[in-house]
Amino acid sequence: MLKKHIALIAFWILFMLPGPAAAKNTEDSLLQIPFQQIAEQARNHQVRWYMFGGWAHVNAWVDTYVAGEMKKRYDIDLVRVPMDAGIFINKLLNEKAAGKKTGNIDLLWINGENFKNAKEAGLLFGPFAQQLPNIRKYVDPESMAHDFGYPVEGYEAPYGRAQFVFEYDTAAVSAPPQTITGLNEWIRANPGSFTYPQPPDFTGSAFIRQLFYAVTGGHEQYLSGWDPDLFARKAPLLWNWLNAIEPFLWQKGQTYPKDSAFLDTLFSRGEVAFGMSYHPSHAQNKILEGSYPKSVRTFVMKDGSIYNTHFTAIPFNAPNKAGAMVLADFLISMDAQLSKYHPDKWGDFPALDLKRLNPKERKQFQSVDLGPATLGSDTLNPVAVPEIPSDYLEALEQGWKEHVLDN
Amino acid sequence: MKHAATFLVLILLFALPVVVLALVSLAPGWRFPDVWPADFSIKGLIYLAQHQRQILMSLGSSCLFSLLTVLTTLLMCLLPAAVFARSNFSGKALLEGLLLAPALVPPMTFAMGLHFLFIKFSLADTLAGVVLILAMFSYPYMFRSLVAGFQTMGKDYRLCAENLGAGTMSILLQVELPLLMPAVIAGGSVVFLVAFSEYFLVFLIGGGSVDSFTGTLFPLLNSSNRSLAAILTLIFLCLPIVLFLVIDTILVQAYRKKGMI
Amino acid sequence: MSWTIKHCLRLSPLILPYLVLFCGGVFLTVCQSFGILTPLPHEGGALDAYAKLLADPAFFASFFFSLGVAAVSALLAVITGTILAYRVWQLPRQLATASLVYKIPLILPHISVAFVILIFWSPSGIVASVAHWLGVIQTLHDFPNLLYSGWGIGMILAYTLKGTPFSMLLVMALLFRFDVRQIQTATMLGASGLRIFFTIVLPRLAPALHTGFIILFLYSFGAFDIPYVLSESRPGMLSIHVYNLYFKHDLARRPEAMAILVIMFCFAVLFIIAYSKIVNRLESGVRKL
Numbered sequence: 001m002l003k004k005h006i007a008l009i010a011f012w013i014l015f016m017l018p019g020p021a022a023a024k025n026t027e028d029s030l031l032q033i034p035f036q037q038i039a040e041q042a043r044n045h046q047v048r049w050y051m052f053g054g055w056a057h058v059n060a061w062v063d064t065y066v067a068g069e070m071k072k073r074y075d076i077d078l079v080r081v082p083m084d085a086g087i088f089i090n091k092l093l094n095e096k097a098a099g100k101k102t103g104n105i106d107l108l109w110i111n112g113e114n115f116k117n118a119k120e121a122g123l124l125f126g127p128f129a130q131q132l133p134n135i136r137k138y139v140d141p142e143s144m145a146h147d148f149g150y151p152v153e154g155y156e157a158p159y160g161r162a163q164f165v166f167e168y169d170t171a172a173v174s175a176p177p178q179t180i181t182g183l184n185e186w187i188r189a190n191p192g193s194f195t196y197p198q199p200p201d202f203t204g205s206a207f208i209r210q211l212f213y214a215v216t217g218g219h220e221q222y223l224s225g226w227d228p229d230l231f232a233r234k235a236p237l238l239w240n241w242l243n244a245i246e247p248f249l250w251q252k253g254q255t256y257p258k259d260s261a262f263l264d265t266l267f268s269r270g271e272v273a274f275g276m277s278y279h280p281s282h283a284q285n286k287i288l289e290g291s292y293p294k295s296v297r298t299f300v301m302k303d304g305s306i307y308n309t310h311f312t313a314i315p316f317n318a319p320n321k322a323g324a325m326v327l328a329d330f331l332i333s334m335d336a337q338l339s340k341y342h343p344d345k346w347g348d349f350p351a352l353d354l355k356r357l358n359p360k361e362r363k364q365f366q367s368v369d370l371g372p373a374t375l376g377s378d379t380l381n382p383v384a385v386p387e388i389p390s391d392y393l394e395a396l397e398q399g400w401k402e403h404v405l406d407n
Numbered sequence: 408m409k410h411a412a413t414f415l416v417l418i419l420l421f422a423l424p425v426v427v428l429a430l431v432s433l434a435p436g437w438r439f440p441d442v443w444p445a446d447f448s449i450k451g452l453i454y455l456a457q458h459q460r461q462i463l464m465s466l467g468s469s470c471l472f473s474l475l476t477v478l479t480t481l482l483m484c485l486l487p488a489a490v491f492a493r494s495n496f497s498g499k500a501l502l503e504g505l506l507l508a509p510a511l512v513p514p515m516t517f518a519m520g521l522h523f524l525f526i527k528f529s530l531a532d533t534l535a536g537v538v539l540i541l542a543m544f545s546y547p548y549m550f551r552s553l554v555a556g557f558q559t560m561g562k563d564y565r566l567c568a569e570n571l572g573a574g575t576m577s578i579l580l581q582v583e584l585p586l587l588m589p590a591v592i593a594g595g596s597v598v599f600l601v602a603f604s605e606y607f608l609v610f611l612i613g614g615g616s617v618d619s620f621t622g623t624l625f626p627l628l629n630s631s632n633r634s635l636a637a638i639l640t641l642i643f644l645c646l647p648i649v650l651f652l653v654i655d656t657i658l659v660q661a662y663r664k665k666g667m668i
Numbered sequence: 669m670s671w672t673i674k675h676c677l678r679l680s681p682l683i684l685p686y687l688v689l690f691c692g693g694v695f696l697t698v699c700q701s702f703g704i705l706t707p708l709p710h711e712g713g714a715l716d717a718y719a720k721l722l723a724d725p726a727f728f729a730s731f732f733f734s735l736g737v738a739a740v741s742a743l744l745a746v747i748t749g750t751i752l753a754y755r756v757w758q759l760p761r762q763l764a765t766a767s768l769v770y771k772i773p774l775i776l777p778h779i780s781v782a783f784v785i786l787i788f789w790s791p792s793g794i795v796a797s798v799a800h801w802l803g804v805i806q807t808l809h810d811f812p813n814l815l816y817s818g819w820g821i822g823m824i825l826a827y828t829l830k831g832t833p834f835s836m837l838l839v840m841a842l843l844f845r846f847d848v849r850q851i852q853t854a855t856m857l858g859a860s861g862l863r864i865f866f867t868i869v870l871p872r873l874a875p876a877l878h879t880g881f882i883i884l885f886l887y888s889f890g891a892f893d894i895p896y897v898l899s900e901s902r903p904g905m906l907s908i909h910v911y912n913l914y915f916k917h918d919l920a921r922r923p924e925a926m927a928i929l930v931i932m933f934c935f936a937v938l939f940i941i942a943y944s945k946i947v948n949r950l951e952s953g954v955r956k957l
Contacts, residue, residue: 413759414763416752421771438792439800440796484681485681486682487683490675508937511882512886512936513907515890517689520698521696523696523700600774605893621777624780628786633787640776
């Protein structure tokens with residue numbers, strides 16, 4: 001009889017076993033000590049990087065090149081965890097509210113409204129950016145001062161730059177539209193062949209921001225910060241534009257692709273005529289991968305094409321902040337940036353300032369073959385327009401749901 | 408003729424998808440209007456090779472938490488199932504109905520409520536937390552199976568062993584459990600499959616810290632490179648089959664040794 | 669030690685986790701729907717979340733949409749599963765082994781089944797390609813809009829494909845215990861195949877059909893995996909709504925997500941009770957005849 005009781009009690013103890021004990025942190029010193037010591041502390045540990053997981057080529061780059069180099073250079077085991085930015089912010093909010101001092105995310109791939117929300121809620125560790133030698137050496141401080149109009153203040157480290165482009169198949173469309181007005185006419189003339197990812201998807205949201213600039217008279221008026229009256233006056237123009245083309249969209253606008261990967265699939269399979277991406281060499285990458293036909297090319301609208309910088313940040317309860325800083329520093333290193341720039345790897349534009357490189361290094365970047373499907377800087381630069389402050393972004397995403405989707 | 412029609416339907420519904428998946432896995436660029444892929448490539452396999460460590464890790468993790476879930480449900484259900492099979496008490500039918508409810512109501516309804524508590528008690532993002540949640544809505548399959556097993560076995564073996572002087576624990580472990588093995592396997596296979604194929608609850612409670620095969624597969628399903636998702640789905644199909652075959656062989660051999668068959 | 673305490677102790681490995689995790693979990697869901705024990709202190713009344721939901725036509729649209737998708741797919745799965753199981757049961761022994769292919773979707777996770785539906789039925793999928801090859805359609809825009817019609821056809825297809833083998837399994841378990849002599853006698857007496865199926869076989873399969881229907885219906889009603897791959901932008905299944913409210917907004921909308929879960933839970937419980945009551949009444953009626 002007694003034995004059975006013991007078995008039952010043992011069972012209950014097992015059941016109630018607490019999770020792993022919290023590790024103690026000596027983190028604030030990380031913001032003062034030299035990088036050499038940080039790297040020493042990080043050696044032999046694991047770094048967990050939470051990032052968007054829908055792009056197989058980006059995953060492959062992280063899992064092979066970045067993970068390999070981190071192991072070789074710093075003896076760090078990199079673990080990539082696929083998760084959407086909005087969701088890991090929510091996870092951190094939950095952990096903060098529950099008073100969890102040690103989480104399990106070390107580094108985040110983040111920017112825009114997610115960065116603003118995270119920073120305002122006190123979810124981020126820092127300011128750490130100026131501790132990273134590669135940032136001090138290669139990055140123009142001006143280029144990382146703001147993220148979607150919101151001051152960065154060293155709580156993020158830049159690691160890539162991107163600009164919005166459209167994609168089309170030259171075998172299917174001879175002359176793609178050059179302006180937003182032209183696009184509108186094209187959509188009406190070719191019903192069922194155009195759509196965009198449903199905001200708040202990153203790419204879909206960028207598409208409507210770009211439209212917002214184009215149909216309301218340019219970007220300058222919004223850059224000075226959030227103005228609710230201005231938004232209330234201007235937004236209906238966008239909703240009208242979008243609602244007017246809805247019946248001519250793919251599936252008659254009944255449904256929208258839920259993310260950019262889905263739009264890529266539709267485009268690659270010829271269900272829609274245009275793809276879109278926030279990465280200028282995305283099409284080239286897809287061609288090399290074998291999922292886009294070789295005849296695909298990219299184009300931009302004369303009305304402007306948004307560019308931005310994407311960043312990495314460290315959560316307040318990251319278990320391995322030293323390791324996260326080492327990874328963030330490696331990502332902005334000359335080697336990582338160059339590897340990432342190759343279209344067969346990823347094709348993400350470098351976030352470092354080419355003027356700060358020596359001539360030999362600069363040459364290495366300039367000689368990267370971006371492929372026939374990628375536009376040159378001579379086409380991209382003249383139409384580049386900055387991102388909108390993130391309050392507008394959130395208002396646009398919310399408004400899209402109310403006025404376009406639920407309408 | 409009639410049988411041929413039945414067979415055709417079975418093949419079209421259930422086997423054709425596997426054939427198509429196999430084709431898709433070798434033809435990332437297969438698109439309309441080709442009825443047969445225009446060209447084949449092994450790019451998907453190359454990606455698989457590049458990511459073998461991650462894929463094996465997630466497969467291993469999925470197997471681990473699924474097996475632990477089976478074990479947990481077995482521990483939870485063994486004694487109670489004996490009670491339910493052997494004795495009658497007032498309110499038994501009601502209690503049985505209540506105990507089966509977790510398999511029927513949407514598991515989100517209690518898992519999301521628990522989530523915040525799990526974070527507080529450091530159970531979120533741990534293997535233990537994932538196993539607890541999975542066990543909590545899959546145990547009814549084990550329970551049902553064990554109750555049926557005890558009923559089939561009857562009381563005779565137990566009485567016999569008791570008369571020979573065996574203690575309660577040793578009767579359970581040495582006499583009844585081996586005889587219950589078919590029921591454990593039947594219930595365990597369902598629990599294993601439920602746990603192994605679950606995506607959302609592992610994502611919710613595991614928070615990305617507990618790897619899962621479904622979690623690796625999910626982001627690839629909508630990507631334009633369909634061959635990857637197809638390959639992973641095929642692996643998904645093979646693993647439980649292999650596992651069941653292995654268990655089956657081991658069991659048959661064990662029974663043979665003991666002269667039970 | 670008294671009999672009752674011994675029983676309680678033996679039941680405890682199941683009853684305690686049940687009370688703590690299942691009942692406790694549901695209790696916490698209910699609490700959070702009232703704004704109690706939420707991650708962030710809740711401002712406003714306890715019933716705010718419910719008031720907001722019940723005033724939102726989108727919620728009702730979603731609710732009935734989920735109901736429809738679940739009912740149609742469970743019904744289709746049970747019907748197809750029963751017919752197929754009956755036919756497989758009649759197969760000669762050698763063929764019966766080969767017919768095990770039906771277990772394939774049973775092993776596949778829901779998300780993979782959704783993927784299979786996507787490969788076959790999307791406007792540029794296999795079915796469209798075959799239709800083009802047969803000359804039924806000229807371009808892919810001629811292919812009927814199945815997956816994203818707003819009627820949930822994609823999800824229904826996926827749930828049916830996943831549910832059919834499940835109900836086959838349940839039905840087969842009963843069929844194997846079935847006395848073949850009853851059918852032989854009926855055939856000798858001149859009953860037609862259809863008549864035998866409806867009057868002799870089907871009534872005996874009823875328990876499996878009801879169990880299958882309840883399980884499949886409630887699963888499709890509340891699950892997340894398949895809708896996440898195949899759901900249209902609108903009206904959207906309830907589970908997707910909960911997911912969006914839970915994850916994609918700040919924590920302030922947590923009570924709303926929980927309120928939807930509470931409504932789903934109550935619906936599921938009421939459905940189980942009502943369904944078993946109705947079945948019991950029908951069956952006792954049959955017995956009286």
